[in-house]
Amino acid sequence: MNALTIKALGFAALLIIATIWVVMSMDIDLTDRVNAIAMGGAIAIAVITSSVVVKYVNQMKTDTATGELVDENWDGIGERTNELPSGWAYAFLGTFFWSMWYGLIGYPVDQYSQIGEYNEEVIAHKATYEKKYENASPEVLTGMGKSLYFVQCAPCHGNTGDGLSGKAHDLTTRMSKAQVLDVIKNGSNQLGYPMGMMPAGMASGQDAEDIATYIAGGLKGEAPASYAACTSCHGADSKGNSGMSPNLVGYDETLLTHTLQNGKKGIIGGMPSFKTMITPIQEKALTAYIQSIAQ
């Protein structure tokens, strides 16, 4: 090996090592089939290119130009009649065979379906996933909820769950006074609870103010007398009458399920429905995670 070869291969190796190092530092599983093939491809590009170029550049150093010239000459440029370089010719044939393999066996053009492959993968995943986490512990669920939250919810509710200073619901507390007042004034009918809708105008004036203060304060201390109008539906403990209406104290699975299924529009803005994106186990996980960030 001469200096040039060492330099070129050294550079290729450096590039590959750097790539693998960065990728690994992001906790990526390189044994995953697709990741492995991509990495293999990257290595092939670096290694094949540098070795082939070095081979020919070395020929510039050592060989001499030979071969007969053709009759023509264009503006002083001659052309030799040399045979094809054999390595090139065989590699060309090799790629033909490879492409036949690819189209007939690898991804048979008359059979292969990418959607079919997808379906198989997803069905297999679902089967193991649902079984494994059917009765997961709260700790496991909280852990699972965390990445789900960051991928799906954080763009609106913020990384800390605070709702980005009023741009979405603040998940670290239950509800703000303004939100409660709005519901009392206008009623609400979008979450799909068994009790159906909440009528508008269940309280007004000072009563409404007092109730809202009480709920926004986390239902601590003495309830205002007028709050009795609410407990008939929301339950004596305000926890939603066993899932008939929303829990006003904290986030429970029922509330999350109803919100994620139906979305919600309030004074802050709109929250879309996640009906098609979140599975029941994931709803549980999100509940656990949100409970863990709510005070």
Add this chain to the structure above:
Amino acid sequence: MQSNAALEYDYTVAKMFTYVTILFGFLGMLVGTILALQLAFPELNYLIGEYGTFSRLRPVHTNTVIFGFTVSGVFATWYYFAQRVLKVSMAESRFLMILGKAHFWVYFIGALIATITLVFGISAGKEYAQYEWWIDIVIVIIWLMWGVSIFGIIGIRREKVLYVSIWYYLACFLGIAMLYLFNNMSIPTYFMTDGLGSINHSVSMYAGTNDALVQWWYGHNAVAFGFTVPIVGMIYYFLPKESGQAIYSYKLSLLSFWGLMFVYLWAGSHHLLWSTVPDWMQTMGSAFSIVLILPSWGSAINMLLTMKGEWNQLAENPLIKFMVIASTFYMLSTIEGPIQAIKSVNAIAHFTDWIPGHVHDGVLGWVVFMTMAALFHMAPRMWKREIYSKKLMGIQFWMQTTAVVLYFTSMWVAGITQGMMWRAVDEYGNLVYSFIDTVTVLHPYYVIRGVSGVLYLTGFILFAYNMYKTITAGRELTEEPQFKTPMA
């Protein structure tokens, strides 16, 4: 047969295209550098209001470097070497001279107007085909003028056998003509109604998946017939001419050319892998892309073998260096592309920065290097002056080579990382990274690419300066140099 010396070639048109090649090269790469910096430092989006956002400027970059820089480089070199390998001077035909000049002016004014429309957001939306319908018409006219000019000069040639470079330029002309026309078919809405709305607006003749197919049949081959074919034609003339060496193998030239012609068009669907185009077509795109390595490498290897035994030239002549490294980057991008076209690799690579990485291996390392080398070779012959500074050329060479290496290593790492992060799952099997995580992680690589852009652009400015000084202040030559370009 007449001898070369007896003919006075006329370089008027070649000179005009040389100026605008440099102008558009500078503008296009300036915008490219701004784009690169905007992704690293988003505040730079607001320098000129709505006209300066990354999204508005991106097509300005791509179109200026493709239809401005590369295409005028192709025209400049054509008007230079075609006369020489066909052994006929443009001055011998008044018609060809007038046509050539008209070709230049229509092209230049058209290109300026076209660029302005993009800044104002007048766009048809498809990549590399953003120009609205009436600009397309101007482009077709420009292209036809070139066609007439090509066949005109071939018609009166003295050298009967077409040299390899001519094959490639012919293919460039025919390929682009066909593809551009089909892909840009659209209907102006103004004329389909009683003059409602904007006169600029049009709708594509094709919808959805069909539009995608036509677009990438075009897009892939616009790369093929714009960034590859004519540039191969260029190196086939300028490398043997500069080095005085004969082409290594006619057979290799022949097989590479026809192999390329046959295989290239099949590969377009590698831009649509895992999309909604039929599975069989995707597989064909993948398979043919791998086959494509060899006809591409054939030309590059033929060039490297042409330099066999000429190591001393590589060490001494920076122009030879430019061309040899251009071949090398051509080899790099034409094996990188095929490997990215393998379905499983594309699952990672597609949509990531690895693709712009691949693109710029090709364009910076191959297209621009080769074009600059060609213009450097032409200057002393067209203006009859020695190259102003060999030293400057050397500095430029190292700056720009470093820049390309920085560009592709940073985007390579960035792309692979990003592609794998999008797929990464946590211990439960759910996605682990939010999208923004995969954006912020790229910051250091975007900064490196920004630096690379500044370096490359500076190198190009050195090139422009060296050319300017050559034209205006280079030592005058009494005799045309036969091979090696004289430089001070």
Add this chain to the structure above:
Amino acid sequence: MFFHWLEKNPFYFAVLISIVISFAGLLEIVPNFAQAARPLTTETPKTVLELAGKNLYVKDNCIACHSQMIRPFKSETDRYGKYSLSGEYAYDRPFLWGSKRTGPDLHRVGNYRTTDWHENHMLNPPAIVPGSIMPAYKHMFTNLADIETAYAEAVTVKNAFFTPYGPEFKKTRAAWEAHRPKVLADAKKIADDMKSEDVKKAVANGQVPEIVAMIAYLNSLK
């Protein structure tokens, strides 16, 4: 030898190149055309307001950073929703799949983002998503959308490609004037969910700021 003969005959040389390069196009593209053009039965063409938004998506070239093509991988369907189908694009002229995801895919963004979110986001992305490198599109709040051109587009695709727009879509100015209130009503629905008073005022005055059309389009991506 054949090739040597060819190299002396430029005309036939050019003809052969043309044949060789059209070959693949014919074989690959043509058979697919009829099939891929069929819309899903559930697919309706975009409203005029949404079309105006689509044209802004093209004008401001969001395709530079955003794809609209959800590939059939679990990692993508988990993030963005169901994989894309050919028939969903049957009315898209041009197609807007994109080729680079500097930002996320948007093919189904209407499912998981809302009007108010887009309003905040387009005004200042990093304030909503810390670390975002997306440019702010403040000018969309003051520039007016070209709804007349969007109407002309609807009429054009109806007449040229049988896109199912109703009988009220005619090429006359009178038909456009008659349709205009409908566009404004759609615009008002969007503006009602927005916070910007200037936008609300503009819509009340019969104008459509770009941002309204843009959001209508983004909401229609489902």
